[in-house]
Structures are given as C-alpha cells and as structure tokens.
Amino acid sequence: MxxxxxxxxxxxxxxxxxxxxxxxxxxxxxxxxxxxxxxxxxxxxxxxxxxxxxxxxxxxxxxxxxxxxxxxxxxxxxxxxxxxxxxxxxxxxxxxxxxxxxxxxxxxxxxxxxxxxxxxxxxxxxxxADGAVFELPLPADPRARETAALLLDDPADPRGLGELAHAVGSSTRTLLRLFLAETGMTFTRWRTHARLQAALAHLAEGEPVGRVAERVGYATPSAFVAAFRRVTGTTPAAYFARSRGDADGPAT
Structure with a gap:
C-alpha cells in the first residue's frame, strides 16, 4: 500500500x-x-x-x-x-x-x-502555545498605521504620543481613539507590546538583557524585565529556556 x-x-x-x-x-x-x-x-x-x-x-x-x-x-x-x-x-x-x-x-x-x-x-x-505570545495587531487608519510603522522601525523612539501625533498630522486624542478602536489596545499597551516584540529578535541571539532594554527604549534592565514579566508571566531567561527544552531556566 x-x-x-x-x-x-x-x-x-x-x-x-x-x-x-x-x-x-x-x-x-x-x-x-x-x-x-x-x-x-x-x-x-x-x-x-x-x-x-x-x-x-x-x-x-x-x-x-x-x-x-x-x-x-x-x-x-x-x-x-x-x-x-x-x-x-x-x-x-x-x-x-x-x-x-x-x-x-x-x-x-x-x-x-x-x-x-x-x-x-x-x-x-x-x-x-500556552500563555502570552507576541501577536501584534496593526491599526488600519493611515495616521495610526504610520505611527505604528515609526515605532516598529525604531522601538526606542523617545517621542511621546503628542510628538508622534504631530509627526503624522493627527491629534493626541484621535490617535488614542484609533489605537483602542482598531487594535483593542491602549496606545501605551500597544507600544509596550511592540517594544517587547522587537526585543525577542535580540534576546534570541543571546544579547545581554541590559543591551536589549536600551535598544527597545527602556531606561533600565529592571524596567524592561518587569514589563516582560507583566506581558508573558515570566522573565526573558525563563521564556527562552523553553526553546532549549529547559523549563527551569535561570531568572534574569
């Protein structure tokens, strides 16, 4: 047969x-x-x-x-x-x-x-997969989409929402409304997810947490690790231990 x-x-x-x-x-x-x-x-x-x-x-x-x-x-x-x-x-x-x-x-x-x-x-x-995964919804409105593209291109962009709104020809209030309506996330939460998503590429290559935190816009490694834990429920080291089949990776 x-x-x-x-x-x-x-x-x-x-x-x-x-x-x-x-x-x-x-x-x-x-x-x-x-x-x-x-x-x-x-x-x-x-x-x-x-x-x-x-x-x-x-x-x-x-x-x-x-x-x-x-x-x-x-x-x-x-x-x-x-x-x-x-x-x-x-x-x-x-x-x-x-x-x-x-x-x-x-x-x-x-x-x-x-x-x-x-x-x-x-x-x-x-x-x-169990738990949080890095799926990032993208807004459809051209102003919000351009804002998202700016932050995906440079997660460490230091500009606040007001400056970003001005850069794309929108208002702060409009961008806040668009991100919530079109992604289901507040702008702040979306930006956090975008930064953590960008961090995955660096962490997967074994870059130190401190360097990754700086690359994606966090002032300190501890602030980055705290954000990572809030979203995934675990630390970066434990998260990537799964890829090695080691469920008890070190907490970093």
Whole structure:
C-alpha cells in the first residue's frame, strides 16, 4: 500500500531583512524558525517567532514572512485533504523538543511506513502555545498605521504620543481613539507590546538583557524585565529556556 505524504518540508536559509512578500499556499503551512527569529505578517496582524514557537497558517491565507536575524525558516506544508489538524485562523503553536526533532527527522529519506508513523506523531504533539505570545495587531487608519510603522522601525523612539501625533498630522486624542478602536489596545499597551516584540529578535541571539532594554527604549534592565514579566508571566531567561527544552531556566 502506497503512503501519500501528508507533510512536505522546505528549508530556507535567510539573511537579516530577507522577506518572502505576500503570497498564498493551497496547503496549510507551519512557519517555524529552527534558528534565528522570523516575523509573519497577515493582514492586520504580525507575529514574531523565536525557535520555540511556530505559526499555523491555514491554506488560502495571504501572508508575508521575513527574517529579523540570520535565520533558518522551516516551511512545513500540510495537505488539507489528509491533515487532521484544521485550525481555521492563524494560530501560534508550541514547538516542543520532540516536535523539533520530528521535523528534522522528516526532512530525511524515510521508508513510507516510517514516514507515516513520524508524521502521525508530529501531528499529535502540535498544540497551541500556552500563555502570552507576541501577536501584534496593526491599526488600519493611515495616521495610526504610520505611527505604528515609526515605532516598529525604531522601538526606542523617545517621542511621546503628542510628538508622534504631530509627526503624522493627527491629534493626541484621535490617535488614542484609533489605537483602542482598531487594535483593542491602549496606545501605551500597544507600544509596550511592540517594544517587547522587537526585543525577542535580540534576546534570541543571546544579547545581554541590559543591551536589549536600551535598544527597545527602556531606561533600565529592571524596567524592561518587569514589563516582560507583566506581558508573558515570566522573565526573558525563563521564556527562552523553553526553546532549549529547559523549563527551569535561570531568572534574569
């Protein structure tokens, strides 16, 4: 009996800033960086994905993928007809050490029955990530979108809301209203999430917390760690320990 693959894999070595512009797959896709950090942009959302997280992209969903650092992007493509998983919306999944091993294993030459078993186990261990993940909603209004772009380009931008509003030809009151209405977050909360999202790329490369805090606009490392803990429920060190399969990483 011939086994038809449910899963196909492709490996892309990407340099910093390299982007696959908006495109669509018929298959479901799991976008995962086995090393480095990638960002996936889908309509009014973007996700930053270190190695312990992957994004499930349903077939037919238009998306763009970029490397925030030198990265290895693993494209895991799943046939919608035979795949038992079917999350209807983009969903962040946890990549456990076992899932990481299975993806690498499936990239090799395997006998059909061995491949079928490995595919089945991988599909069983893929689960939505627990806790806070760095999904960032993007506003649609041109003034708010331009403000968001300024802060994504330079998370350490020291300007307050009034100065940013002036720069994009808006008022403080209007920007406050737009961010809340279009992202579901206050401007202050959105800016915090944007800064922490940017920090992931630096933390994933092993940069010291103090340097990362400065890069993304925090005056002290302790202020950065406190913000990180408020959003994720853990410290940066413990958060990234998950990518090594070490649940008890040191608190930094």
């Amino acid at each position: 011939t086994h038809e693959n449910t899963i196909d894999l492709e490996r892309f070595e990407m340099v910093r800033g390299q982007t696959f512009l908006h495109h669509v797959h018929d298959d479901h896709q799991l976008a995962w960086a086995s090393s480095g950090v990638v960002m996936v942009d889908i309509k009014d959302r973007c996700w930053v994905l270190p190695p312990h997280l992957a994004l499930w992209i349903p077939g037919g969903v238009r998306h763009a993928t970029g490397a925030l650092r030198e990265s290895v992007l693993q494209g895991v493509y799943l046939d919608p007809v035979s795949c038992p998983l079917a999350w209807p919306r983009p969903t962040v999944l946890a990549v456990s050490p076992l899932a990481r091993h299975l993806i690498g294993y499936l990239a090799g030459a395997l006998a059909p029955e061995v491949r079928a078993h490995a595919e089945a186990v991988l599909l069983e261990v893929l689960r939505p």
